[in-house]
Amino acid sequence: MIKEYIDKDNKKYYEIKNHYIGKDIFTGKEKRISKKGFRTKKEAENYCIKLKSEFLEVGFKTNQDYTFQDVYDLFIEQYKRKVKDTTYYSNTKYFKQHILPFFANIKIKDIKLVVCQKFINDLAKKFKKSTIQRYRTLVNLVLDYAIKLEIISTNYMKYTDIPRAIEKRKDNYYSKNELLEFLRLVKDNFSFEIYCIFRVLAFTGVRRGELCALTWKDVDLKNKTLTVSKNMTFIKGGYRISETKTQASNRVIYLDDETVNVLKQLRKESTFLPIDTSIFDLTISRICYYSKLIHEKLPNLKKISVHGFRHTHATLLYESGVDIKDISNRLGHSNIKTTLDVYTHLTEDKKKDVTEKFSKFMSI
Template sequence: MASFQKYETKDGIRWMYKYYGEIDPRNGKKKQSTKRGFKTKKEAQLDAAKTEQELANGTFISEDKTLTFQQLYEQWYSTVSSTYKPSTKKAVQHKFNKRILPHFGNLKVKDISKAYCQDVLNKLAKEIKSVDNMRMYANQVFEYGVRMEIISKNPLKGTIIPKLEEDFLADKKDEERNYWEKNEIKKFLALVKQECSLRDYTMFHLMIYTGGRKGEILALRWSDIDMKNKTINFSKTLFQENGEFIALTSKTAASRRSISLDASTVDVLKKLRREAASEPLVSFELPGNHLVFSRQDGTPLRLAYPNDRLDAIIKQHAFHPINIHGLRHTHASLLFEAGASIKEVQERLGHSDIKMTMNIYTHVTKAVKEKTAERFEKFMEL
């Protein structure tokens, strides 16, 4: 049975109650606890009745009032990180350290309210486009606390991802276009072929003509390419940490795929293979486990190398600015322009979720949109 008592604060009279909750494992006796801050005795009595009912039902959770979000995060991470690949661990830690912990880390979990969580989401939405991803990770920490009966509720539950005004605009600025159109691709490849090494030209050619991810391209070995049957097998991705390189298995089954190559891409690869075979440190019978793209000593290229080369070329020759992932979007856009179906593009790019492919489809080139209008016009003329 709870006992009630009033006390004075700078804000006036408040009520508290004492109750006997969980059993202390050290002596086998129930621990006495106190809940404070009620404005009236009636409020305290109602809360006490709820607490006693939860104790009777075995659903009561006695929260650690000193637990911070940082501590809860560390418990969660130590539990789930064993299921992560090194690349995923690095990405998750970066997201928490840069975006989530600055807002939540030092706060006591019991003090984190739904209103505060919504305020954080509103601020993040103005800073980054991936606010839904940040919310997903923070939510996992809170849900872990609830499942482990460390906290009684998840304050993120019911919060909303805000939409900014520009999300509702029909037209996006051209500067936001993260892909190249066919004429831009031809100009870029012609320039790279003239000014860059055969290795770099082949690397960019392969990204544009296969839609392969940067890590997939840099992890390729000659055994992954079948020149005779004109196929390439993407099953690994290159990961770099502390100066060391690791070839990791692709994250999803959809990412592990074999796709067809066009004749021009096969010819470019054959030229690179002949050049690699002529290097003094490499035998003519090139082993299949040699990297397709490597430094002179056979070690992998830096993961940032394609980004650096692309940025330099764009800046020097005033190309429309895109990032390295934009070459993958470019491949998808050209496939759509050539008449490929959404399902075909999904399989070629290795998307596990067709929503990823649909997001690219909404940003297809002007030529595709014009062809759609032309098809409608011809249909109406029939």
Template sequence: MKGHIRERKAKKGRRFEVVVDIGRDPYTGKRKQKTKSGFTSKRDAESFLRKWLVELDENRYVEPSKETFASYMEHWFTSHYQKRVKESTISNRKYAMDKHLIRENPFANKELSKITTEMIDALYNDKLDEGYSTNTIRKIHQLLNQAFKQAVKWKKIAHNPVIDADPPSVKTKDTVIWSFDEIHRFLEHCKEERHYITFLLAIYTGMRRGEILGLKWSDIDFKKKIIRVERTLIHIPEKGYQLSSPKTFKSRRQVPITDYILNELITHKEQQEEWKDRLGGTYQDNNLVICTEQGTFQDPRNLLRVMKRLCEMANVTSICIHEIRHTHASILIREGVDIVKVANRLGHSKPKTTLDTYAHLIPNDQDQVADIFHNALMQKKQPDVSIM
């Protein structure tokens, strides 16, 4: 590539302009040039020209985009992002983008190429001051990073300003779990409830709420005593509840269950048959284990209301269904079950996730470590070999 510098006359003295030839337009055949003006000294212009030529030769030069941040985000989200994530994720992320990055964002209408790391950090601080959780701000950060990363790939900007941004660390709340006594009291008070089997499955399997509500009878192997987690119940705005694939690859798993749970499931199935007989042709048989008396999807919000009422009746700590999952995991860990086995049962993508969440519950046997090492070494001690 060739380039040169030309002098321009200005009211305040001489000005220099850098001009670079970048080939010819493949359609018109006309020569294409890039220019940069406003240099007050020829030396500065020459220095910029050398840098510019290197960037062009190495295909690193990016023509700064005039597109506004808000316009780019809308385009990126609809043409790229939403085609690569699950439908349930789209609605959550779209809400976060519209609210935090477009409607309530001071740099929403600035040019994409002029967004700086300082502006992004200021946005995070504003959200903190407004009372949003650190977890919400981290999700905003992840969305921004993905969007700017793609802008670099599309050569709309030269650098991703989110890389150097400093989002707040996520502050985790103390995990609230039930004692053994509370578990027994709660189950005793909900035995006559239609949702007894729902809470029983949550306590005995540690499955996610959506996984339990999406469970079908075909997912239960009564001979092998396992539940196959194949789907989950999700809510899509304007579409309602529907079944979807599990949260992650590891979420698709097999959960062993006991004879006690199998017998309770059989009893529940007999009750469902009574619903079918009573309603006849109006019953919607979707083969669901947990459903309404009409056979339709169970609304999770109703489940929440039932659980709150039962917690008050049983006089136990008021927790949500996800905290029943924490209770299940905590009991397994305190009983000495290997962390990898617990992770597999819960459907965590990595054992590290389980360890990070429940590390404080793992029994501290540090006092025994020295003895364990010493005993192992002594057992492997080689007999003395005399020298001839």
């Protein structure tokens, strides 16, 4: 409603009073405006039309103080329709663990560079570079969505720097001798199936979820190959077998003779089972439980995570002279950059080796 009024100086103006312009897509509540000081009725009408058009375009008033949580709630509904279930549930977990606790109640317009950099610096105290990059990418998605909605004009997260690690992380992999000692002790102290699980992890480099999804149909003992085409993931309170992480994750891995013999022996113990039966009847949490049992019983063993056996496989391949591109393909990485980012220590050690060889050569 637009009304004429006279101010204290006896001048005529127009005001907008309780005028409906639309419904807020965040809250579902009606939005009404009241504003004074228009010199003409036409000016007041044009102002109403302007705000109304903003609502038709983006569904809310662009000058409202929406928080990161408000935008996230809207973004995540769109995001869910665009990505695989596995990606959606893993990334919402990352949002809930570290992103929302930091950003949730901050007004989106107040998320400037200093705020974004503090978030990155806090992460750098606890996580490696690749993990920080993952969190930064996820925050970027929300802030870019806010730009798309015309709530903000700049995404300052894109201008942040990832600082160097404060301290060197513990090596999460075994050397050749450490791995052989681990497998020997596991074979002597635990069931053959548990030994087989860690043998396959260490000698193929498969991910935990890929191992859990393997069936006997995926193994060709005659041609010594293992086909990776599935992955086990945890979604909505339960485990599910789904597609692999990426297209590059679909691969055929050639097996060494001893691993083939180990699998043949395991197969003999379950010959009555059909080929589409899981090789290892276990979940990701069960593998982690086995790892915990091993280190509790054998406390003198160097402790690495289950994923550390994948790092071990990559490290030993590189030390044996395998080209980084072939390692990348065997691990199922989308590109060599992923391999180099994750296994930086490989190339650093190689640089040192090159220097030592050159120095030795020149001293002759």
